[in-house]
Amino acid sequence: FRLEIRKRFFARGWSGTGTDCRAVAMKAIYDEALSSFFRNVDTRSAGDGPDIYKGKICSLKARALLIDMEEGVVNEILQGPLRDVFDSKQLITDVSGSGNNWAVGYKVYGCQYRENIVEKLRKTAEHCDCLQCFFIIHSMGGGTGSGLGTFVLNLLEDEFPEVYRFVTSVYPSGEDDVITSPYNSVLAMKELNEHADCVLPIENESLFDIVNKIHHMVNSGKLGSTVKPNSLVTSSAGTTKKVQEKPFDAMNNIVANLLLNLTSSARFEGSLNMDLNEISMNLVPFPRLHYLVSSLTPLYTLADVNIPSRR
Ligand SMILES: Nc1nc2c(ncn2[C@@H]2O[C@H](COP(=O)(O)OP(=O)(O)OP(=O)(O)O)[C@@H](O)[C@H]2O)c(=O)[nH]1
Ligand SMILES: [Mg+2]
Structure with a gap:
């Protein structure tokens, strides 16, 4: 499950995660490419206004649900540069977490939050014109990501059987100090085998190696x-103000770039445009053989390569 990276020094590319949405809102227009992950909402009326389909960006809201059984991480997001793309209707949290126990996530919180999750999923789905795919991004080592994460995967299959389910799973590495993480991963993997259409396994130690490699190359002076x-594939390009980087940020930016690249053919017009389901159609030979090994290139762009700046 190693995330293989091919280094190509002269390749073209871009990195566009961690965008400060208010900064974008001033410059950008809302088009079809942006509409795949974001809604453009008119907030002038009280509460959640109607969607605006074309033209200037009013208020971007992610087509996403954030679910965690403790509040801390979600609260951090709500205080960070991405806070404006989420509102309270997109959040489901509890207080105590799942204690690194798959069964607590799947059985206890799954039953307890089922109705709430289904309702919020339906509301989010109702805003889509053409719902092609769900992306689940979760960890396999703890209890919430592995347990409730795979519970949600089952729920999606029940409620939206026609819609593809792509899962990005962060596997624990050999160094993981949570003693239950291998058990949680195995229990979660049974669900991934049976209910996902495609799984993109990610491993933290590999992400960490990539971050270090890039850091070393840039600071060695040879390429600096x-x-x-x-x-850099690890940096949050587009952020206007310097935000304090958290330990996982660089690693998560690699994953974000991976998903952006994977979905770009579905988000942008052109001869390469295709539906997301074609990914699994072309790469999954048998129903349960749906674990894809990812490669990503380039890791950064050279200064003398001119690429039009992105809106
Ligand atoms: N790449 C990456 N890995 C993360 C991140 N947050 C946690 N992990 C990894 O996820 C695993 C731990 O799972 P968590 O997501 O913290 O646990 P949880 O799903 O909240 O489960 P509970 O704590 O039991 O409620 C460890 O292997 C961490 O290294 C992150 O932001 N990025
Ligand atoms: Mg947690």
Whole structure:
């Protein structure tokens, strides 16, 4: 399950995660590419206004649900640069977490939150014109990500049997110090085998190696001056103000870039445009053989490669 990275020094590319949405809102227009992950909402009326389908960005809201059985992580997001793309209708939290126990996530919280999750999923889905796919992004080592994460996967299959389910799973590495993480992963993997259409396994130690490799290359002096600022696959390009980086940020940016690249053919017009279900149609030979090994290139752009700046 290693995330293989091919380094290509002269390749073109971009990195666009961690965007400060208010900064984007001032410059950008809302188009079809943006509409795949975000709604453009008119908030002038009280509460949640109607969607605006074309033209200037009013208020972007992610087509996403954040679910965690403790409040801390979600609260951090709500205080960070992405806070404006989420509102309270998109959050489901509890207080105590699942104690690194798959069964607590799946059986206890699953039963307790089922109705709430289904209702919020339906509301989110109702805003979509053409719902192609769900992305579940979760960890396998703890109790909530593995247990409740795979419970939600089952729920999606029950409620939206026609819609594809792509799962990005963060596997624990050998160094993981949570003693139950291998058990949680195995229990979760049974669900992934049976209910996911595609799984993109990610492993933290590999992400960490990539971050270190990039850091080393950029700071070694050999490449340092020729790398375009903010083009690293690990950096949060587009952020206007300097945000304090958290330990997982660089690693998560790699995953975000991976998902952006994977979905770009579905989000942008052109001859390469295709539906997301074609990914699994072409890459999954048998129903349960649906674990894809990801490669990502380039890791950064060279300063003398000119790419039109992105809106
Ligand atoms: N790549 C990445 N891995 C993470 C992140 N947060 C946690 N992990 C990994 O996830 C595993 C732990 O799972 P958590 O997601 O913290 O646990 P949980 O799902 O909240 O479960 P409970 O704590 O039992 O409620 C460990 O292997 C962590 O290294 C993150 O932001 N990025
Ligand atoms: Mg947690």
